[in-house]
Amino acid sequence: MFTKLHAATWGEVGKAKEKGLFDFDLFSWMAWTWQTATFFIFIALCIIVMLIWEKKAPGGSPRKGILGLDTTRGDRLFVSLLGSAFIHLAWLGLVGSLLWIASIICVAYFIVVFKYV
Amino acid sequence: MNKTLNQKAWLFVIPVFVLVAFNAAIPLMTVVNYSFQETFGSNVFAWEGTRWFKEILHSERFHASLGRQVIFTFIILLIQLPLGIGIALSMPKKGWGVPVCLILMSMPLLIPWNVVGAMWNIFALPEIGFLGNSLNSIGFDYNFTQQSGDAWFTTILMDVWHWTSLVVLLSYAGLNSIQPAYYQAAEIDGASRWDIFRYIELPKMKKVLTLAILLRFMDSFMIYTEPFVLTGGGPGNATNFLSLDLVKMALGQFDLGPAAAMSLIYFLIVLLICWIFYTIMMKDEGRT
Numbered sequence: 001m002f003t004k005l006h007a008a009t010w011g012e013v014g015k016a017k018e019k020g021l022f023d024f025d026l027f028s029w030m031a032w033t034w035q036t037a038t039f040f041i042f043i044a045l046c047i048i049v050m051l052i053w054e055k056k057a058p059g060g061s062p063r064k065g066i067l068g069l070d071t072t073r074g075d076r077l078f079v080s081l082l083g084s085a086f087i088h089l090a091w092l093g094l095v096g097s098l099l100w101i102a103s104i105i106c107v108a109y110f111i112v113v114f115k116y117v
Numbered sequence: 118m119n120k121t122l123n124q125k126a127w128l129f130v131i132p133v134f135v136l137v138a139f140n141a142a143i144p145l146m147t148v149v150n151y152s153f154q155e156t157f158g159s160n161v162f163a164w165e166g167t168r169w170f171k172e173i174l175h176s177e178r179f180h181a182s183l184g185r186q187v188i189f190t191f192i193i194l195l196i197q198l199p200l201g202i203g204i205a206l207s208m209p210k211k212g213w214g215v216p217v218c219l220i221l222m223s224m225p226l227l228i229p230w231n232v233v234g235a236m237w238n239i240f241a242l243p244e245i246g247f248l249g250n251s252l253n254s255i256g257f258d259y260n261f262t263q264q265s266g267d268a269w270f271t272t273i274l275m276d277v278w279h280w281t282s283l284v285v286l287l288s289y290a291g292l293n294s295i296q297p298a299y300y301q302a303a304e305i306d307g308a309s310r311w312d313i314f315r316y317i318e319l320p321k322m323k324k325v326l327t328l329a330i331l332l333r334f335m336d337s338f339m340i341y342t343e344p345f346v347l348t349g350g351g352p353g354n355a356t357n358f359l360s361l362d363l364v365k366m367a368l369g370q371f372d373l374g375p376a377a378a379m380s381l382i383y384f385l386i387v388l389l390i391c392w393i394f395y396t397i398m399m400k401d402e403g404r405t
Contacts, residue, residue, distance in 0.1 A: 093174035
C-alpha cells in the first residue's frame, strides 16, 4: 500500500507510480545534478591521473617541502583538495559572488602545493 | 629479480570496497548533492546553487553552536588529559592492584552512550537523583534542566566520567613501555620526581598522548548521544552542540539542504584538524 503513496511530484501524490527502466530508487534518492556529478568525475579523474602517474614514476616522489613536512604526491593532492574546499568556503563567506575567481585561486594553489609543499 | 605479477589480492578487497561505498561514499555523495538543492520530500529537488553554504556561513545559529562545540571540546581536553595522566601515574605498576585498576578504568568505556546519558540524567535530577539531591541539600541551587551553567557542568562531568579512562589506559600503556634503565639513570643523577616526569615520562608518552588528544578531540567534537539524552540541547540552546543542532535542522525541521551544507562544513573542519594531528604524529616517523 505504501508504494502507492510514493510520488515524484506533488501532483502525483496518491497515484500509483509507474517505473521506467532507469528509474530505480537509488538514483532518484541520491538527487544527482550535472554540477555535482561533474565535481565527482573531477575527483575520480584526479585519482586516475595519480594512478597513471604512479605507474610512470613509482615511489610517489617523496620530499621535504617548504612547510618542513615529508610529503608524497598523494599527500600533496589531499592538501590541494582540502585547501581548495576552504578557499571556496572562505570566498563564499567573505565575498559571496563570482565564485569562479576562487576556483582560479585554487588552480594557482594546486600548482604551488605540487611544486613546493 | 623478476617478480610474477599477481593481482588476485584485489579480489579479496572487493567486499571492503562495496562496504565502504554503501556506508561512506554513497551517503557522502548524496549529502553533497543535497547541499546544493531544496527539497520538500517525495524525491522532488530544486537547484539552489551555493545559497545554503552562504546562509550557513553567515548564520548566527551555526556560529553559536560551533562556538559551544569548540568551548566544550577545549574544556574536555583541558580536564581529561592532565587528569588521565595523573591517574595513570598513580596507578600501581605491579601486583593485584593492576588488574583491579584496569577493570575499574575500562568499565565506563564499555557502557553504551545512550545508557550513560540516561544514567546521568537520573543521577543528576534535582529532586530524586543522588547527585542533584545531594548538591541541593548542601546548599547549592542545582538544577540542570533549568540553569544553563548546571547543564554544562553536568555534561562535562558526564564526559569526564565516561572518557577519562581512555586517556588513563593509553598513558598507562605508554608509561609501562619505558625501560627501567631510564629510571635508574635518573636516580643516579639525583633527578626529582618532576624532572623524571618532565624529561623521561612525558617525552616517552608523546605518541600515545597525541593519539589520546586526537581520539578525545574527535569524540568530543562529534558528541551527540550523551547530551541528547541528558539535556536534549537545553535549557534553551545552552548545550546545543554542533551535531545536536545538525540533527534538529535535518530531521526536526526537515531542512535537508541547509543541513547538508552544514554537515559538509562540519566534515571539512574535522578533516582539517585530523590531518593536522596526523601530520604531527607522523612528523618524526620518517614515513616517506
